[in-house]
Amino acid sequence: MPFFSTPHIDLIHEHIDTPRCFLLPFSVDGRVDIRELAEEFCKANKDHYVSDFHPTYEEEIDFVLSIVEGMKRGELFENFIFDRESLKFIGCAGLNKPEPNTMNIGIWICTDEQGKWYATEAYDAIMYWARANTKYQYLKHYLDPRNDASRKLALKFAWIKQDYSNERGDEFYHIPL
Numbered sequence: 001m002p003f004f005s006t007p008h009i010d011l012i013h014e015h016i017d018t019p020r021c022f023l024l025p026f027s028v029d030g031r032v033d034i035r036e037l038a039e040e041f042c043k044a045n046k047d048h049y050v051s052d053f054h055p056t057y058e059e060e061i062d063f064v065l066s067i068v069e070g071m072k073r074g075e076l077f078e079n080f081i082f083d084r085e086s087l088k089f090i091g092c093a094g095l096n097k098p099e100p101n102t103m104n105i106g107i108w109i110c111t112d113e114q115g116k117w118y119a120t121e122a123y124d125a126i127m128y129w130a131r132a133n134t135k136y137q138y139l140k141h142y143l144d145p146r147n148d149a150s151r152k153l154a155l156k157f158a159w160i161k162q163d164y165s166n167e168r169g170d171e172f173y174h175i176p177l
């Protein structure tokens, strides 16, 4: 069941601009070196804040291809983030885990680029896109309680902390659109 409200939207050809960056949907067409993607993700996810998944190159290719198929089915929306001037790969941001009333907003930034407000910028752009293109009133953001940077990010966007958790003890926030 597609999550978006805009008719005829083609998720794999979306393009989102931010002041310093642009976001393009996941692909294996060479925009991003998948080996670099796997290495950068493993570095950024060293504390398992995103998931327990630490992919090899081959696993990362399979993962990206599975996301592309998911986007073709209209089930999720995952993007690479690029610096507009240098065209450098900065990280990933998107929407996943669709539920009847919400989706999860997910983001990670390459370790060398963290602390430069790239996540803030990409998060803002995904929120703006979701406001215009989804049927939802809010997005879900969950985080490991030790993840101060992720909590600060949620706090910037009018968070509402929820009183439930999961088996990992994560904090859940609703981010109104």
Ligand SMILES: CC(C)(COP(=O)(O)OP(=O)(O)OC[C@H]1O[C@@H](n2cnc3c(N)ncnc32)[C@H](O)[C@@H]1OP(=O)(O)O)[C@@H](O)C(=O)NCCC(=O)NCCS
Pocket: 044, 045, 049, 050, 107, 108, 109, 110, 113, 114, 115, 116, 117, 118, 119, 120, 121, 142, 143, 144, 147, 148, 149, 150, 152, 153
């Ligand atoms: C969370 C993450 C995406 C933030 O990316 P970023 O580009 O560094 O974030 P920003 O520069 O936009 O900063 C967002 C806020 O976090 C703060 N922050 C950034 N790095 C921080 C750190 N290591 N510790 C504490 N606060 C931090 C910033 O100061 C800013 O808050 P402020 O505006 O109130 O000062 C990044 O740390 C990351 O990729 N972490 C690993 C993956 C991850 O945890 N993803 C989120 C899973 S829920």
